[in-house]
Amino acid sequence: MYVESNFQRVRIDLAYDGGAFAGWAKQPGLVTVQGCLEQALALITRVDLQVTVAGRTDAGVHASAQTVHVDIPRENWARIPGRSKRAPKIALETRLRGAMTRVLADAEAQLGLPSTMRGFMQGAISIHHVSAVSADFDARFSALSRRYEYLIADNSLHQALPVQRLSCWQVESSLDIDYMNNAARELLGLHDFLSFCKPRVGATTIRELRELEFERRDDAVIAARIVADAFCHNMVRSLVGSLVMLGAGERSYEWLLDRIENPQRDATVKLAPANGLSLAEISYPEAAHYKTQAERTRNTRKLPVEKRPK
Amino acid sequence: MYVESNFQRVRIDLAYDGGAFAGWAKQPGLVTVQGCLEQALALITRVDLQVTVAGRTDAGVHASAQTVHVDIPRENWARIPGRSKRAPKIALETRLRGAMTRVLADAEAQLGLPSTMRGFMQGAISIHHVSAVSADFDARFSALSRRYEYLIADNSLHQALPVQRLSCWQVESSLDIDYMNNAARELLGLHDFLSFCKPRVGATTIRELRELEFERRDDAVIAARIVADAFCHNMVRSLVGSLVMLGAGERSYEWLLDRIENPQRDATVKLAPANGLSLAEISYPEAAHYKTQAERTRNTRKLPVEKRPK
Numbered sequence: 001m002y003v004e005s006n007f008q009r010v011r012i013d014l015a016y017d018g019g020a021f022a023g024w025a026k027q028p029g030l031v032t033v034q035g036c037l038e039q040a041l042a043l044i045t046r047v048d049l050q051v052t053v054a055g056r057t058d059a060g061v062h063a064s065a066q067t068v069h070v071d072i073p074r075e076n077w078a079r080i081p082g083r084s085k086r087a088p089k090i091a092l093e094t095r096l097r098g099a100m101t102r103v104l105a106d107a108e109a110q111l112g113l114p115s116t117m118r119g120f121m122q123g124a125i126s127i128h129h130v131s132a133v134s135a136d137f138d139a140r141f142s143a144l145s146r147r148y149e150y151l152i153a154d155n156s157l158h159q160a161l162p163v164q165r166l167s168c169w170q171v172e173s174s175l176d177i178d179y180m181n182n183a184a185r186e187l188l189g190l191h192d193f194l195s196f197c198k199p200r201v202g203a204t205t206i207r208e209l210r211e212l213e214f215e216r217r218d219d220a221v222i223a224a225r226i227v228a229d230a231f232c233h234n235m236v237r238s239l240v241g242s243l244v245m246l247g248a249g250e251r252s253y254e255w256l257l258d259r260i261e262n263p264q265r266d267a268t269v270k271l272a273p274a275n276g277l278s279l280a281e282i283s284y285p286e287a288a289h290y291k292t293q294a295e296r297t298r299n300t301r302k303l304p305v306e307k308r309p310k
Numbered sequence: 311m312y313v314e315s316n317f318q319r320v321r322i323d324l325a326y327d328g329g330a331f332a333g334w335a336k337q338p339g340l341v342t343v344q345g346c347l348e349q350a351l352a353l354i355t356r357v358d359l360q361v362t363v364a365g366r367t368d369a370g371v372h373a374s375a376q377t378v379h380v381d382i383p384r385e386n387w388a389r390i391p392g393r394s395k396r397a398p399k400i401a402l403e404t405r406l407r408g409a410m411t412r413v414l415a416d417a418e419a420q421l422g423l424p425s426t427m428r429g430f431m432q433g434a435i436s437i438h439h440v441s442a443v444s445a446d447f448d449a450r451f452s453a454l455s456r457r458y459e460y461l462i463a464d465n466s467l468h469q470a471l472p473v474q475r476l477s478c479w480q481v482e483s484s485l486d487i488d489y490m491n492n493a494a495r496e497l498l499g500l501h502d503f504l505s506f507c508k509p510r511v512g513a514t515t516i517r518e519l520r521e522l523e524f525e526r527r528d529d530a531v532i533a534a535r536i537v538a539d540a541f542c543h544n545m546v547r548s549l550v551g552s553l554v555m556l557g558a559g560e561r562s563y564e565w566l567l568d569r570i571e572n573p574q575r576d577a578t579v580k581l582a583p584a585n586g587l588s589l590a591e592i593s594y595p596e597a598a599h600y601k602t603q604a605e606r607t608r609n610t611r612k613l614p615v616e617k618r619p620k
Contacts, residue, residue, distance in 0.1 A: 017472035123475035162327035165433035
């Protein structure tokens, strides 16, 4: 029997400057991305809604491409265009940008920024796209993979650029990118990344790392590209922190191999700062596969027997 | 008769994030770049010093390469290395970076930034280089030319990047760069730029514009390169603002030509926002020419008779 849902599921694609927020997740009394987004949605729909995010980001971590979904009661959905003849999703996109301007102005007042920084929060969240999707779409579980970018300004940059400090890790040594890339290849594939994670109770730390590569851009900034099916908490920052230690000659190739072959919580692993990190892409399958992908993801990832730690 | 000067003239090359300051020039009660630099110098030399800057920048304008000079009494200069065996200029460079860390921490406290932005001011000023120079060197008057960079993120960028809002002007239209560059060429050479300046009493608005070109980078951001012997107040931002109006189809080629052929204060000229602008280079002659260049600069620039406005 087919039952029409009472909700319209909506997908929102957005970007943000993590430096302006106390992280993604809503926290009472703090200015967070989720908090601002839900406030803006409430201003428009007049109902309290909770969004589900593809990749939670920590305080200071940016996103150039983040995805969420939210279920809007059909009644409220239908009212979004008001007297205009626009489709609800077109109206929502426009109105969400307007509401965000107000919410960010309030956030700026709440933060008590000095008058010389007036307008700092405007544009700190950018709404890229709003679409109406089927209830099969799950921003978190339907995702096939996540791509992160990590920027590093090392000593090869003759001169530090103060503006870059907000989106680059400024490292004092000169990094050997080739050495880092050779080591990074050893980490690819399905592994238990416990040595590089802050584990959550009851959750696995097994992930499939698909890409991890450092490239020096024309402006001498090093950009790391990191792709996995999903990441556990702190994983990208730990991997980058560890490889930078190798590139600076502070740790050996063998040390890194031992971390991945003998997974354990490890205080010698260094966390790269949050401000260099940016969530850059969430990949989804064709709409027909939203549901099966979500089911597949929900089955806890398992290592094949021969790769399980002894 | 040769008299040994009682001062050592010192050249300091530095960079800063203009968004963090109420401009270059010292102002009571405000956090400014000059204020922070002079505080750091006073911590080290134990004497109040005043620096002379190559290019004053307005609130919000960045510098990736700024130059100042300062005269340090010989007695204080000799004491800078303390018990170390370093040369005074080497010691000053190291100690200036250390003192700046303290001054910027104090500035952050003065600004009352929220705890989620802790550390925001660290690195907002970067000391690139300190050198001992002859008294002939004048950071302002010995300069041969200034180069500015202006960054624009137009609609050709599919998606706005929130982190970029701090260093790019985000424009809603798609800009026609070729048209802008054709028009920009008409502005090159010696002109009275009164239509594009906020004139200072008793000062000329005649300048020699040497380069003005827009280029789309690989990341789709438009970077303008602007070089002149010197700029009058608001000149770079007015030129960029005017050419962007042309590129967006809001003003004509003829309108621009009229502005340069009939110089007058003009409310139709639009000022591009400060945050897209960065002072990128100050060029100086060989040391032997510091003095003659300074004398040449001090002679007010004059238009040849045939170019004077009727």
